[in-house]
Amino acid sequence: MGITQLEDQQLAGIVMWIPGGFVYVAAAAIAFLKWLGETEHHTRQPGLRRSAVLPALVASLTPLMLGGCGNSDPPPGTGFGDPAHGRAAILAFGCGSCHTIPGVLNARGLVGPPLDHFANRVYIAGMLRNNPENMVIWLRYPQTIVPGNAMPNMGLTERDARDIAAYLFTLD
C-alpha cells in the first residue's frame, strides 16, 4: 500500500492505542461522576457543577495518555535488559561453573564454551543467529534447541534471560 513495514506497525500502534486510551478515560470519567453524584447527594455542595467536571477530567488525564506517545520500545542491546542485574543473575545461577565469562566472579568453568566476545559472535550454540531475542530463547530452553547437550534448562524467567542477554551483549 505504499508504506513501509515500520510505518505500518506505527500506524497499527496508533490505531490500537487511541481507542484503548479513550476507553480508560471514559471509564474513569463515569466512575468519577458516579462518585461525585453520591457525595453531592450527601453533602449538597452547590459550588460543584457537574458540567464542568468532565472537561476538567479529560484535560487532566490527556497529558497522562500522551505520555505513552513516545517510542517506549527501546532498541535491543541498550534498553533490552539490565546488564548489571544480568551479571548478578549469571552469578546467582552459577553459569560460571560451566562457562568462562569475563567480568563475572569465579566464572572459569570449562564444561561449555567461553562466553567472551559474545556481542561479535555469529551463532549461538552453532544453531541460532546471535541476537538478543534468540539469546533469550537459548538461555531459557537450551534443551529444546539442542536436545541432550550439557546445558540444562534452568528455569530462567523472561526477565532474567533478557538481563543476562543484555550483559552478554556488553562483551565485545
Ligand code: HEC
Ligand atoms: C552444566 C553446565 C552448564 C551450565 C550450568 C550453563 N551452561 Fe551454557 N552451555 C553449556 C554447554 C555444554 C554449552 C554448549 C551447548 C552446545 O553448543 O550445544 C552451552 C552453551 C551456552 C551458550 C552458547 C555458547 C556459544 O558459544 O554459542 C551460552 C550463551 C550459554 N551457554 C550461556 C549460559 C548461561 C548464561 C548460563 C547460566 C544461566 C549457562 N549457560 C549455564 C553448559 C552449561
